[in-house]
Amino acid sequence: MMDGLKLVVFDWDGTLMDSADRIVSSFRGAMRDTGLPVLDEAEIRSIIGLGLPEALAALYPDVPLERRQQLALGYGQHYMGIDTTPVRPFDGAEALLEALAKRGLWLAVATGKSRRGLDRVLEETGLGRYFFATRCADETASKPDPLMLRELMFEAGAEPSASLMVGDTHFDLDMAGHAGVPSVGIVHGVHGREALAACSPLVIVEDLFELHDWLAQAHIHQPLNQDVSA
Structure with missing residues (x-):
């Protein structure tokens, strides 16, 4: 070595x-569920790697914290159970x-x-x-x-x-x-x-x-x- x-x-x-595909899909599903503008794939991919609060603040800087927290919960639900996009x-x-x-x-x-x-x-x-x-x-x-x-x-x-x-x-x-x-x-x-x-x-x-x-x-x-x- x-x-x-x-x-x-x-x-x-x-x-x-x-x-990455499941991350993007889960974000978009949670955005739809919470009534926030559904962002395109490139915008979402740009924040992959940040912690979730930091990522959501970067995507929606003008959205109140409470809405972003709701989105974070929805994202977790999609990623951990609802979304079936393959991950390996x-x-x-x-x-x-x-x-x-x-x-x-x-x-x-x-x-x-x-x-x-x-x-x-x-x-x-x-x-x-x-x-x-x-x-x-x-x-x-x-x-x-x-x-x-x-x-x-x-x-x-x-x-x-x-x-x-x-x-x-x-x-x-x-x-x-x-x-x-x-x-x-x-x-x-x-x-x-x-x-x-x-x-x-x-x-x-x-x-x-x-x-x-x-x-x-x-x-x-x-x-x-x-x-x-x-």
Whole structure:
């Protein structure tokens, strides 16, 4: 593995989990139920990665808090039960996590999901066993604030230079930048290559297979603080 790398932190939705379509569909269903303007897919995808209160404030800045809270409840009901849009781990997710764990790396999740939502999906997918710790936006600060990443580094005893953040949104990579942690962008999620490149990650990969190869082979001896995205 990379020299000195100890901790790899993954975002969840859009990075390890192919869930963006259900997120969008659930938001739109809840918007209809609460009588708020139903926003288009691009607007909704732009806030995926934030904590739910922060996401709703960004989407509806002029709507009273009480209405946004009603929308949040409706979103949870749609996502957890009403909406049946398929959700599954991205291809290669478990193989990647298993390979990294076998190499002795500490693995963690930093997500905008609620604790209830993350715990449920970790149990359903069976992927929870790979992570020594997880952080959710409803128990710490939402991205791009670096608090959840700093908490995970503290728990692992890892310095920023020995850590790596992997995510599909600029919120993930901005959080990493605020924490002084190198990052990798992945484009199979919700934010495109251009948005990720603006955050200066080490590299931008197409999918988890390419990430696996990059970590395992291509850059074993590349210093973590050197930009190899060109």
